[in-house]
Amino acid sequence: MASASPTANNAATTPTKLRVKRFPPAQTPTNTYLTDEKGVWAWLTTVDHKKIGLMYLGAVAFFFALAGFLAIALRTELWTPAKTFIEADTYNQLFTLHGAMMVFFVLVPSIPAALGNFILPMQLGAKDVAFPRLNLASFYIYVFGAIFTFLSLANNGFDTGWTFYTPYSSDSNSAGIIWVTLGVFILGFSSILTGTNFITTIHKLRAPGISWDRLPLNVWALYATSIIQVLATPVLAITILLLAMENILDIGIFDPALGGDPVLYQHFFWFYSHPAVYIMIVPGFGIISEVITTFSKKTIFGYWAIALSSLAIAFIGFLVWGHHMFTSGQSAVATTIFSFLTFLVGIPTGIKIFNWVATLYRGSISMKTPMLYVFIFIFLFSIGGFTGIMLGALSVDIHLHDTYYVVAHFHYVMMGGTLIALLAGLHYWWPKMTGKMYNEPLAKIAAGFIFVGFNVTFLPQFIMGAQGMPRRYYNYIDQFTPFHQTSTIGSYILAVGFLIILYYLAHSLFKGKQAGPNPWNSCGLEWQSTSPPDFHNFSHTPVVIHGPYDYHQPMEEFQLGLAIEHGHGEEHAAADATTSEAVTSETTEA
Amino acid sequence: MANHSATHPKHVHHHFVNSNQQFESAKLGMWVFLVNEILFFGGLFCAYIVFRAWYPELFTQAALELNTFWGAVNTVVLIGSSLTVAMAIRSAQNNQKRGLEINLLITIFLACVFLVIKYFEYEHKLHLGIAPGSFWNPTPEIAAVLDHPKANIFFGIYYMMTAVHGLHVIIGIALMVWLYLRARKGHFNSEYYTPVEITGLYWHLVDLIWIFLFPLLYLIE
Ligand code: HEM
Numbered sequence: 082m083a084s085a086s087p088t089a090n091n092a093a094t095t096p097t098k099l100r101v102k103r104f105p106p107a108q109t110p111t112n113t114y115l116t117d118e119k120g121v122w123a124w125l126t127t128v129d130h131k132k133i134g135l136m137y138l139g140a141v142a143f144f145f146a147l148a149g150f151l152a153i154a155l156r157t158e159l160w161t162p163a164k165t166f167i168e169a170d171t172y173n174q175l176f177t178l179h180g181a182m183m184v185f186f187v188l189v190p191s192i193p194a195a196l197g198n199f200i201l202p203m204q205l206g207a208k209d210v211a212f213p214r215l216n217l218a219s220f221y222i223y224v225f226g227a228i229f230t231f232l233s234l235a236n237n238g239f240d241t242g243w244t245f246y247t248p249y250s251s252d253s254n255s256a257g258i259i260w261v262t263l264g265v266f267i268l269g270f271s272s273i274l275t276g277t278n279f280i281t282t283i284h285k286l287r288a289p290g291i292s293w294d295r296l297p298l299n300v301w302a303l304y305a306t307s308i309i310q311v312l313a314t315p316v317l318a319i320t321i322l323l324l325a326m327e328n329i330l331d332i333g334i335f336d337p338a339l340g341g342d343p344v345l346y347q348h349f350f351w352f353y354s355h356p357a358v359y360i361m362i363v364p365g366f367g368i369i370s371e372v373i374t375t376f377s378k379k380t381i382f383g384y385w386a387i388a389l390s391s392l393a394i395a396f397i398g399f400l401v402w403g404h405h406m407f408t409s410g411q412s413a414v415a416t417t418i419f420s421f422l423t424f425l426v427g428i429p430t431g432i433k434i435f436n437w438v439a440t441l442y443r444g445s446i447s448m449k450t451p452m453l454y455v456f457i458f459i460f461l462f463s464i465g466g467f468t469g470i471m472l473g474a475l476s477v478d479i480h481l482h483d484t485y486y487v488v489a490h491f492h493y494v495m496m497g498g499t500l501i502a503l504l505a506g507l508h509y510w511w512p513k514m515t516g517k518m519y520n521e522p523l524a525k526i527a528a529g530f531i532f533v534g535f536n537v538t539f540l541p542q543f544i545m546g547a548q549g550m551p552r553r554y555y556n557y558i559d560q561f562t563p564f565h566q567t568s569t570i571g572s573y574i575l576a577v578g579f580l581i582i583l584y585y586l587a588h589s590l591f592k593g594k595q596a597g598p599n600p601w602n603s604c605g606l607e608w609q610s611t612s613p614p615d616f617h618n619f620s621h622t623p624v625v626i627h628g629p630y631d632y633h634q635p636m637e638e639f640q641l642g643l644a645i646e647h648g649h650g651e652e653h654a655a656a657d658a659t660t661s662e663a664v665t666s667e668t669t670e671a
Numbered sequence: 672m673a674n675h676s677a678t679h680p681k682h683v684h685h686h687f688v689n690s691n692q693q694f695e696s697a698k699l700g701m702w703v704f705l706v707n708e709i710l711f712f713g714g715l716f717c718a719y720i721v722f723r724a725w726y727p728e729l730f731t732q733a734a735l736e737l738n739t740f741w742g743a744v745n746t747v748v749l750i751g752s753s754l755t756v757a758m759a760i761r762s763a764q765n766n767q768k769r770g771l772e773i774n775l776l777i778t779i780f781l782a783c784v785f786l787v788i789k790y791f792e793y794e795h796k797l798h799l800g801i802a803p804g805s806f807w808n809p810t811p812e813i814a815a816v817l818d819h820p821k822a823n824i825f826f827g828i829y830y831m832m833t834a835v836h837g838l839h840v841i842i843g844i845a846l847m848v849w850l851y852l853r854a855r856k857g858h859f860n861s862e863y864y865t866p867v868e869i870t871g872l873y874w875h876l877v878d879l880i881w882i883f884l885f886p887l888l889y890l891i892e
Pocket residue numbers: 244358359361362404405423424426427430465466467468469470472473474478481482483487490491494495498499
């Protein structure tokens with residue numbers, strides 16, 4: 082039984098006979114992480130991964146609302162071909178703000194730092210992440226970096242788009258760029274700390290019995306994500322440092338006026354930012370795998386295929402950045418190679434989609450809200466992925482580059498993919514996090530609004546993009562009016578969907594029904610503790626003898642824990658030999 | 672942080688099973704962080720490679736302005752400090768409080784020597800007007816030898832690389848001073864020397880990066 086586990090240093094995982102007992106979680110917990118420390122100060126200084134996760138969730142939701150509000154303003158401006166209600170310069174600044182906030186403040190931290198922080202240690206049966214104080218630090222660095230970046234962007238009227246391409250970013254507003262880049266640098270730091278923390282936690286803090294082949298797929302996805310974060314983010318950091326020095330000292334690396342090369346900047350930027358799109362989507366894949374098994378009550382189809390394809394995507398993702406520069410004067414050989422490599426990304430991504438669909442086959446599917454979002458995800462993300470492949474084709478991209486087609490593509494993957502997966506995860510784990518159920522019919526209605534609103538907003542953008550509507554334009558020719566207006570209407574429908582979600586989630590906090598420990602009857606380890614969990618996540622150190630998706634096994638077998646108190650290693654060792662407690666079940670664990 | 676037990680050593684945090692797990696975690700965490708650092712510097716090395724490939728003659732010409740002798744001295748100084756930091760870890764493992772303190776002090780001293788030498792190198796360059804970016808203003812004699820139109824870009828890269836590295840040295844010194852203060856209070860012993868070990872890892876990396884910088888910048892033929 083997985084004797085090759087590399088965590089042999091965890092006293093609890095060294096091959097010994099463990100005395101285990103069954104611990105059915107209490108229906109209504111008396112002491113939970115929400116009640117054990119009280120007051121604002123206790124929250125702000127907590128090192129508990131669950132509270133930090135919630136604080137991240139709050140911050141991400143706040144920035145999402147803000148950036149979403151800007152999106153509505155942008156769409157409203159595009160109602161008419163000429164000026165509708167804001168000036169051209171303001172328009173440029175608003176789309177820069179919108180894009181930068183959505184990418185750096187919302188999508189990058191959303192799933193790993195908010196949901197992942199809460200769920201990862203629970204899925205590993207750990208009491209916390211490996212470095213709890215670093216975790217708290219990463220939260221504050223994030224908040225500080227976000228506010229800082231926001232103020233610098235807004236104050237300096239920054240209008241380069243979220244990619245900060247030189248020479249836009251080196252000529253105009255050179256005062257502002259220093260602050261903006263500093264802000265993004267700080268945000269990157271937070272991302273690196275989270276990644277480092279997760280990698281260490283996954284390697285070193287797994288509960289007895291969680292071998293690599295029993296790791297939930299969500300953990301595999303977070304693992305792949307963390308690797309990308311650690312490998313890609315520092316490159317962004319140095320790029321940004323160089324860009325800042327370019328402005329302070331004029332060292333001439335990127336700015337053509339000083340003898341530098343702007344395409345070099347694009348290479349540097351995309352070397353981070355293409356992997357970064359996988360920082361955004363891969364954790365979403367993890368959520369989909371969890372939700373789809375729980376609501377089909379079936380073992381995942383192709384466990385290793387899904388686990389390893391995350392790593393494959395992480396790897397290939399580092400080799401395709403050049404597809405953003407097909408038209409920037411890159412050599413013909415490079416473009417051809419990058420185009421080919423871009424097609425390769427489709428393979429592991431396709432593998433995932435097929436395995437999810439195969440998991441559904443003959444499952445007993447229950448169409449709860451999280452599952453509804455999974456279906457929406459599969460539909461929208463497939464469109465996003467396919468159009469990505471089309472953009473990866475050289476001749477096609479020459480035509481489509483920098484048009485609304487690209488805008489539609491990345492919204493289908495980022496919003497239709499990542500954000501929908503986030504919503505799936507949020508609805509799935511909401512009962513665990515809060516102990517409360519939300520209003521299911523209302524949740525389904527909101528999902529409907531979001532699905533319809535999303536497609537109404539972004540499908541027309543594919544068409545007008547293909548017809549030549551360039552992106553980031555304030556005015557357009559009359560021919561595009563119907564498409565733009567449809568798109569704007571769609572964005573209002575979307576907004577209604579989100580408002581409904583906000584309403585029923587807030588409502589559930591106060592008036593929601595008690596969820597009970599495991600409302601979805603999931604085999605996942607995180608569902609074998611109370612909802613909400615107590616400070617240490619589990620009353621006893623969990624012992625795992627089945628895979629996370631073994632729905633053919635009786636539920637009791639997922640509720641095993643060490644037969645001794647949840648203490649520390651030294652005690653374990655002592656207690657193991659002498660415990661006289663009643664043992665309901667005994668197992669040899671590696 | 673409930674139920675802290677009496678048998679549980681003070682340095683072990685509540686969420687670890689035992690001291691060994693904590694040590695292993697800290698070490699892995701540091702390794703991951705070092706990977707980070709390597710990629711961070713990797714970006715600079717990339718810029719270096721690109722510009723060197725474009726303007727090879729610039730690099731041969733400009734490198735002559737760097738003082739190979741002092742660069743070499745600094746290399747030896749840093750290698751020496753890597754040795755003493757390794758000895759500091761060894762002392763901690765063997766419960767030699769005195770040895771730990773002395774080795775840390777020597778390491779700090781060597782790191783400072785490195786910075787002083789670097790300072791004089793910078794000083795000399797700036798004096799000749801070989802300054803980064805818009806401060807580029809070489810004296811006529813220098814301008815006569817350094818006649819490549821993009822000479823300033825080489826020094827832009829030089830200053831970026833060495834300054835970022837120098838910043839890492841300063842952070843290393845701060846960490847070692849902190850270790851020294853804790854060592855004096857007797858915080859470290861064979862049971863618990865994690866901070867010494869992981870700072871040591873960090874210091875080796877700082878050293879290693881210099882070992883790459885030195886030939887790449889100073890020894891171009
Ligand atoms: C099947 C996988 C994917 C492929 C083959 C693919 C391919 C491409 C290509 C070729 C472009 C460049 C288009 C151009 O500028 O002309 C592009 C742009 C983009 N993609 Fe994807 N993509 C994929 C998945 C994703 C995912 C998962 C995300 C995000 C979660 C994403 C986000 C973006 C963004 C943000 C841009 C445009 C950036 C900009 O110019 O502002 N892509 N994609």
